[in-house]
Amino acid sequence: MTSPHGRSMEWTPPLGRLQGLADIPEVDEQRLKDAMRRTRTVAARRDIWLEGEPIVCATMIVTGWACRTRLLADGRRQILGFLLPGDIVGMCRQPEPVAIAVVSAITDVTLCDAPLPRSASESDELGRAYAICAALDEAYLLNHITRLGRQTAYERLAHLMLEFGERLAGAGLISGNRFPMPLTQEYLGDTLGLTSVHINRTLQQLRREHMLEAANGHVTLLEPDALAAITDYKPARVCRQGSRARRDPC
Amino acid sequence: MTSPHGRSMEWTPPLGRLQGLADIPEVDEQRLKDAMRRTRTVAARRDIWLEGEPIVCATMIVTGWACRTRLLADGRRQILGFLLPGDIVGMCRQPEPVAIAVVSAITDVTLCDAPLPRSASESDELGRAYAICAALDEAYLLNHITRLGRQTAYERLAHLMLEFGERLAGAGLISGNRFPMPLTQEYLGDTLGLTSVHINRTLQQLRREHMLEAANGHVTLLEPDALAAITDYKPARVCRQGSRARRDPC
DNA sequence: CGACGGTTTGACAATCATCAAATACAGTGG
């Protein structure tokens, strides 16, 4: 299994993702690998953090999908964002931080502590990678707001699929426009502010128009360019220098 | 004009806000005041930053209201969040950051450079205040997502007004549940994913039910507790210790 | 085989959008 990232014999999505964001030196790469050796597991549909719970350590998703959620008093649920392999939650700088939303596992998830950057110095590439992660997180929140506020059901769904494609590409988890997407239609509804029934009908439309295939927890984007044009999708850019050097992980 | 914050003879909303978040020492207070002496002004409806523009320096809102926006290709607009006095934009840690959304002035706005925290050390209270700002920013984004995804027009509007109340209270800009809110119904629509016509009708309902008054760029919350119950509003908490020591700025 | 979670389908209802016009309001210039 040769990897496009060289150097590392044991390549993993989280590592690949962070290496795509910054030029992680050998030392930090080793620390990341060490951290990923001490993982913990959370079963699908279990909570990882509760709202208001003190955050003890920034955590990295190693495998699986998780999400941040809010639950209204009457049971309505809103998914605020997704956490995919290589994503980091709870990287806070304020004292005694608490979780501002529930974090829960969608699939079985393995987690590890995110190693602290060694210094706050300019040359700390791991710190840079974390900073870029944080900026991308924010960009995806803004994407989400735009979808919910100003797009139709059809646009929302297509836009979200493009975002998944982009993010999973960063972790090397996509091949030939096909990627895993282990969400039920209910999850998609709670993400996009729609009912699962309407998600179903909208998905059918996308399939009918040969824009994508979606089945068995996987999505294939058949017409990514057309979808991007329709939904006004733009890849996230948070740095001057393209931010993610690596673009084609194929 | 006696201030609840003591010490400072020349009290201003941004200063008051940051002092409410952390225990800013004399030195940093002076640096903030110095920075606020070198302000620049942006006229209402003018852009402050364009999307993709390099960010040269973190910026603090001194007076006026601004917002972050996204514009879709066909002219649909989504307001992503608001920037009120004491808020900070562009506090990025990644190298060569670029703006990920347009920032534009709603009213005339005065801005200043946000002084850099003196060190990354633990005891840097200004850095702490910035960190809490950042965490609150994120919390407000999550609020926004929940409104857009899972609340009715009525709930969205009421929830947003409660959030404005909370945020302006932090800057000491509210008295007796009345605060400035210089948004046209079109702005509110573009914020809440609704048309200005529907905003109008929803506002009328809130007035009819004596929940709030809204006119002349000001809002009065008549039944804040009832509104909070209806909309499931919870004040933002990002730290263990209540985060904002100061609660009643009256 | 039956139970279960997820998907699909249909009929109907509600929220919110669209379009168009009237009214109110503030600022400007005569």
Next chain:
DNA sequence: CCACTGTATTTGATGATTGTCAAACCGTCG
């Protein structure tokens, strides 16, 4: 001081998108 202009708010009539409810279908697992 008062028309005049432009922007913002308000109102009405109609329609589209999406929600609700209920049932059928489908695959998987014990």
